Amino acid sequence: MTQQGVRWTADQVLALAPDAASRKAGSELGTAGCWSGTGSSDDGAVWGLCGGGAGTPYRTVVDVADASGPAYGCSCPSRKLPCAHALGLLLRAGDVSAVPRGEAPVWAQEWISGRRKRARGTEAGAGASSGSVSGAGDPAARRRAERRAERITAGVTELEQRLGDLLRDGLAGAEQAGYGLWEETAARMVDAQAPGLAARARELGAVPSSGPGWPVRLLEECALLHLLDRGWLRRERLPDPLAATVRSRVGLPAAPDGPPVRDRWLVLAQYDTADARLTTRRLWLYGAESDRTVLVLSYGAGGRAPEPALPVGLTVEAEVSAYPGAETGRRRVALGKRFAPPAPTGVRPPGVTTSGAAVRYGEALRDDPWLESVPVTLERVVPVPDGDSWQLADADADSALPLAPAAHGRPGLWRLVALAGGAPVTVFGECGHRGFTPLTAWPSGPGPAVPLC
Template structure:
């Protein structure tokens, strides 16, 4: 529905799902049976009432034409966003078989839409007032009048002292970690199996006390590497070396180039702001996926500037068990501004002003060969030695088996990239194989030292992007 009445595809709808269980449940609701009072409008709204298994029926409304991204409401008690009812309704609408006719929204749907418009207008007004106030404070500060400004900005000396105290704590933590790593290697990796995970967790806790969450996270990863399968001592030694390099980078940060020093600060865990200039472009939404741990759900969204040719990463977070709010449908294009964060490569960005809702686009990202992808990763490691992977679009590749695993070979068959072992166990592999059918396709994914992880693919001829998550 977006612009000019164009409906989304099922893949674009399912890309909004917070997890695999939601996708599966939505598929069961993508039929007319559970629904009544369904309809859609040219304005970009879909609504319906779903027969609930418990406390239903549930009134569901989805606005897919909101410039801030797809939004929805539902009467169900689910904590997932979007819920299975919203996804199922969108799948029913995306099928285009007449099950969701066009019409005027009922009163209950119109009330929600009106409320959203009023909230958006109020937020815009508040933002304008806040921006004006910030400008006035800046002008007052420039004139030597600090009245009315934030105490933190009014006292730069205090802010500098806070930063210095935290840097001192991190330095103490990094120095302690260096000693712990030296003791570990002096005793030999064979003893690691005897120490158990408690040693790693206690070391990570010490890094948290030192206000270095990035170091704590890497220590926990070391604990999960120990005794994790064949050749684990090799992998553990490699990760210990990278952690030692990060420690030394922090301890000698004043002697590093500016971008590399910014990368070290970010890797250690210091917060950063998107200080790069705002760049407006038609950003193709390449991929979206979540990673979950006991504390946090992290959503990664890859974008490609159709005019600038830049690839950018958006990060969004949600508390454990809850999906992040940022949701962008794969395969559509977003007219928006992005500002980059500091650090090597400047891939990570912050999403700024959006000028229109996501809309279909025929443009695809430019592709490279497998050998060029590896060279790109090698160059990126110079700016960020701790980089796990880089975003790459492979042009004209075919998925082919390689013993017990798979790889992506170029059309000539001369070069290939192995797929990461984790991807080989996903349903996305068979979607990719089916899409190709032995014919070269275009694939976007992440290329790193573990191999290539496909995220999205396009068919050889005309066709929509297919999410492989």
């Protein structure tokens, strides 16, 4: 995959895959001998025909010249974006002999020119509408917000009563009730238009089956939920940043209100989590000039992959705008205009010690008691076994961070161990009360970022 003569690595290409199945299929197509008529242009397009069986070969083309991100076209029936054929073509583009420079065929030229024309029209339309008057002062919108706040307050009051009943009757009743009790509670919170409370109530149903020590964990989660309830009921007395965090945790939507910050953003990590309803994509970025680590959240419903998808280890020159609230220290942002396609870089985020990471998480909890983790880069750490688990030990100090339980057994752990080879490495990840979850690593010497998730 090329842009101005630069070729992306296989890891960077596969980071664009919408799911594991696409990643596997794309990897296979990247080495298969089913391609013909492949080629690439100097301005960032690559094309090819992928045959298979007795049918007409699929026409696949990818354009990476636009700063808004890669665009994909394929005649296959897949609804995934990018499809496995696009991924396979991008992987083949890493081999100059397999995808030489040349003039695009007519069908590829038509798709590329049409796509770029539409992109210019979209940008012009966005610029023309940027001066439109906001409806924030709309009386009808204000009345709707007030009615929703009243419904949330009623839901919070009911939730407090249910938590009180649980504690009076004893936690053993939660184990006997199973998921039913909390699913009903979550449904009531959905009716109250408080999806954040519904998600937390639903999570309580899984605690009694989580193994030894579950009563302690259930009590902790109930205490945090009670704290959130009280925060909502007394939100008018809270400092503005904390009140915004409470509204966000309850589930009220918010728009980014911070001024746009333009920077060269290093893509630190990208990963998806999914449930039956929604796929959530977390994209961590580090600003080379602003020295800020920010989070872009995006969502995909109905099995669709969220956007954007950016390759780990590259930089994107773009604007971001912060969301309100103390949540993650205003780290959540909206990704705005992009000024150039992703490009390779030698930038690495500055790191801290393992003890410094624990301190950073503790300080963040003062602003957001419901915070699960904070983004941290650990410098000069070595992955070492600790009984049946693993930890990251400081190479220059007598301290270590345990890996979170979810990190054990993942292929990324063994990639990290292999990359280190017993030597110190730099690791970016999320540090929380369950431990450290490694997401990306860099070798001690020169070398590209290695995704671990």
